[in-house]
Amino acid sequence: MKESDEHIIDLLLSKSYQNKGMSLLMERYSKILYPVINGITQNSADTYDVLQETYIKVFSKINNYSREASFFTWIYRIAVNEALQYLRKKKHDAQPFEKEIHQTAYEPGDSEDKIWRKLHQAIQQLPEKQQLVFTLRYFNEMDYKTMSKLLLITEGGLKASYHHALKKIENELINH
Amino acid sequence: MDHQDELKKISPLLYEWHQKRWSQKRLPSDSWFDNLHENTLKKIEPIEERGYLYYGMRIAALLVGVFLIHFFWNQKGSNKSDWEENLAAIQTEELATFIESNVQIPVLAWEEELIVEDLQTELFENLTEEEMEPFLSYALIQMNEIELYNILNSNL
Numbered sequence: 001m002k003e004s005d006e007h008i009i010d011l012l013l014s015k016s017y018q019n020k021g022m023s024l025l026m027e028r029y030s031k032i033l034y035p036v037i038n039g040i041t042q043n044s045a046d047t048y049d050v051l052q053e054t055y056i057k058v059f060s061k062i063n064n065y066s067r068e069a070s071f072f073t074w075i076y077r078i079a080v081n082e083a084l085q086y087l088r089k090k091k092h093d094a095q096p097f098e099k100e101i102h103q104t105a106y107e108p109g110d111s112e113d114k115i116w117r118k119l120h121q122a123i124q125q126l127p128e129k130q131q132l133v134f135t136l137r138y139f140n141e142m143d144y145k146t147m148s149k150l151l152l153i154t155e156g157g158l159k160a161s162y163h164h165a166l167k168k169i170e171n172e173l174i175n176h
Numbered sequence: 177m178d179h180q181d182e183l184k185k186i187s188p189l190l191y192e193w194h195q196k197r198w199s200q201k202r203l204p205s206d207s208w209f210d211n212l213h214e215n216t217l218k219k220i221e222p223i224e225e226r227g228y229l230y231y232g233m234r235i236a237a238l239l240v241g242v243f244l245i246h247f248f249w250n251q252k253g254s255n256k257s258d259w260e261e262n263l264a265a266i267q268t269e270e271l272a273t274f275i276e277s278n279v280q281i282p283v284l285a286w287e288e289e290l291i292v293e294d295l296q297t298e299l300f301e302n303l304t305e306e307e308m309e310p311f312l313s314y315a316l317i318q319m320n321e322i323e324l325y326n327i328l329n330s331n332l
Contacts (some may be wrong), residue, residue: 018220019217019220019221022216022217022220023213023217026209026212026213026216027213030209030212030213031203031209034203034204035203044204044208048208048212051212051216052212052215052216052219055216055220056216056219056220059220112196115193115196119193137179138183138190138194141179143179162182162186163186166183166186166187166190167186167187169187169190170187170189170190173189174189
């Protein structure tokens with residue numbers, strides 16, 4: 001995965017093979033990023049737009065990627081920022097959602113949409129690393145070995161993060 | 177450990193949600209993603225082209241700017257040189273010819289205190305707009321008053 005990321009980055013940086021690089025990038029990350037963005041936008045059509053904007057941003061800012069953090073972490077940040085920015089543009093006020101997390105706890109009779117929304121609100125409360133690990137494991141069912149290569153974090157560290165993330169989300173949903 | 181087992185062990189609630197939710201609500205179809213990828217590539221191409229065009233235009237504008245500065249700088253120098261070296265020999269000659277053939281200069285009692293401007297004004301008063309045209313040229317405006325004096329004086 002790491003080598004492939006390097007390959008994609010090299011293609012994106014070379015003027016002649018940028019389109020090839022973009023194709024590989026989208027092929028690799030669209031299905032991983034979809035639940036991340038959709039969790040924020042709550043809407044498939046909006047997710048489409050945000051994903052597109054995310055890729056355009058990656059394409060135009062690839063020179064700014066320092067290679068210090070993992071490539072996926074960098075893309076993930078762009079995706080989340082784009083999603084939040086998109087919501088602001090649409091004049092969706094995020095604050096009531098945040099309040100709602102603290103005001104209403106999960107109830108067994110909640111509809112799927114309500115559960116979905118509360119879950120994503122709870123995810124937004126996690127530190128970034130735990131958000132990433134949770135998303136990849138919970139939504140994408142990615143194994144720790146692959147995730148380790150993607151995020152450049154040890155498998156032990158990932159397991160601990162996932163454990164903490166699950167507990168925090170559960171606590172957030174039940175007790176608030 | 178399998179993800180489902182792990183999830184069940186750590187958080188039964190999230191395990192339950194995972195079972196409920198994700199088994200029913202999957203990712204969009206492959207065609208949704210294909211469409212996204214295709215449209216994104218289309219959107220990126222113009223940006224790439226615009227990027228080249230943008231930089232190309234910037235370089236071209238810079239080159240044109242340098243050329244224009246160079247051109248006008250030389251032109252200014254050349255005008256000055258023309259003026260100093262050639263105008264008296266060419267344009268003043270033409271002016272003198274023009275005055276001689278077209279203007280009936282009134283006989284004036286030429287006095288030392290008469291300034292060229294007065295003569296120039298009087299001269300212009302007798303000209304039609306069309307006749308005045310050459311006098312209004314850049315060269316004449318820039319003409320040294322003494323040179324004009326000499327021309328007019330020599331034709332009086």
